[in-house]
Amino acid sequence: MMSLLLDEVALATLRLAEAGVESPRADAELIAASVHNVGRGELHTVPDSAFDARFWAEIGRRAAREPLQHITGHAHFRYLELEVGPGVFVPRPETEVMTGWAIGRLREMDVAEPVVADLGTGSGAIALALAQEVPRARVHAVEADPLARAWAERNVTRYAGRVPYTAGRVVLHAGDFADVLHELDGTVDLVISNPPYIPVGAYVEPEVGEYDPPAALWSGPDGLDAIRTVERTARRLLRPGGLVAVEHGAPQGTAVYWVFPEESGWRNTRNHKDLAGRDRFVTAVWPGRPEELT
Numbered sequence: 001m002m003s004l005l006l007d008e009v010a011l012a013t014l015r016l017a018e019a020g021v022e023s024p025r026a027d028a029e030l031i032a033a034s035v036h037n038v039g040r041g042e043l044h045t046v047p048d049s050a051f052d053a054r055f056w057a058e059i060g061r062r063a064a065r066e067p068l069q070h071i072t073g074h075a076h077f078r079y080l081e082l083e084v085g086p087g088v089f090v091p092r093p094e095t096e097v098m099t100g101w102a103i104g105r106l107r108e109m110d111v112a113e114p115v116v117a118d119l120g121t122g123s124g125a126i127a128l129a130l131a132q133e134v135p136r137a138r139v140h141a142v143e144a145d146p147l148a149r150a151w152a153e154r155n156v157t158r159y160a161g162r163v164p165y166t167a168g169r170v171v172l173h174a175g176d177f178a179d180v181l182h183e184l185d186g187t188v189d190l191v192i193s194n195p196p197y198i199p200v201g202a203y204v205e206p207e208v209g210e211y212d213p214p215a216a217l218w219s220g221p222d223g224l225d226a227i228r229t230v231e232r233t234a235r236r237l238l239r240p241g242g243l244v245a246v247e248h249g250a251p252q253g254t255a256v257y258w259v260f261p262e263e264s265g266w267r268n269t270r271n272h273k274d275l276a277g278r279d280r281f282v283t284a285v286w287p288g289r290p291e292e293l294t
């Protein structure tokens with residue numbers, strides 16, 4: 001026989017499905033697990049007497065299309081559990097793939113302490129994953145938005161004292177990524193960014209449009225304004241042989257490829273796909289200024 005809680009989860013699944021939530025069963029289970037402070041696979045262990053009205057309050061919020069991660073208060077990103085909420089972009093699985101690419105390149109880099117710049121760090125997701133998974137790396141994380149930066153500060157502090165320690169290896173910088181980190185010009189081994197890239201006026205789901213901060217989403221008429229800025233900053237920051245990785249929207253693969261052309265000095269510009277097989281990020285090598293190549 002089903003437990004009362006699992007009956008409630010089944011009803012909640014229907015309610016979320018009717019509200020247009022994309023993964024209603026998973027979200028109902030994750031909310032129940034968070035309310036009862038157990039893992040998703042342990043819901044059958046919750047005693048019937050422990051049923052909590054908070055569950056239905058939170059299902060109501062999710063049915064109103066508040067993001068699951070704002071309701072539970074955290075988002076998973078690679079090996080991290082990050083604190084998120086109003087004012088910060090919820091990290092996405094697509095970005096884990098680009099971060100994994102960067103981790104692979106940093107691990108094979110013949111540099112004692114590779115220097116990384118994460119432009120537009122939001123919750124600190126990319127910066128902290130790199131610091132956690134590549135302990136030699138020194139990561140400079142840049143964020144312009146003070147609200148988002150406050151979340152990044154919480155997460156950097158949270159992971160500083162946890163094994164594997166990231167303390168002192170992620171440095172947060174306030175500022176516009178067009179004009180920061182001048183002290184690192186020509187010395188950075190890897191520039192990585194998941195900048196805003198949605199064309200102004202494009203349709204987005206309510207969870208995105210009403211809860212992710214506008215500065216994390218919109219980027220000019222073709223969505224490429226911030227990526228063009230990241231390209232210019234990467235040229236300034238990278239040492240010869242340094243790498244850049246930039247996330248973009250699925251339809252932007254070709255356009256972003258041409259933001260990193262050989263004419264500007266870039267080499268080995270490559271498109272990469274996400275787990276759903278859609279174009280998702282571009283990488284390129286900075287061999288030096290064009291005049292230095294001959």
Ligand SMILES: C[S@@+](CC[C@H](N)C(=O)[O-])C[C@H]1O[C@@H](n2cnc3c(N)ncnc32)[C@H](O)[C@@H]1O
Pocket residue numbers: 089090091092095119120121122123124125126142143144145148175176177178193194195196215216217226
């Ligand atoms: C799409 S979010 C990505 C956040 C995080 N890197 C992630 O992947 O979850 C983009 C972030 O870039 C920040 N941002 C946008 N334009 C910026 C700029 N010119 N300078 C610095 N940060 C910027 C936004 O505030 C936002 O936090």
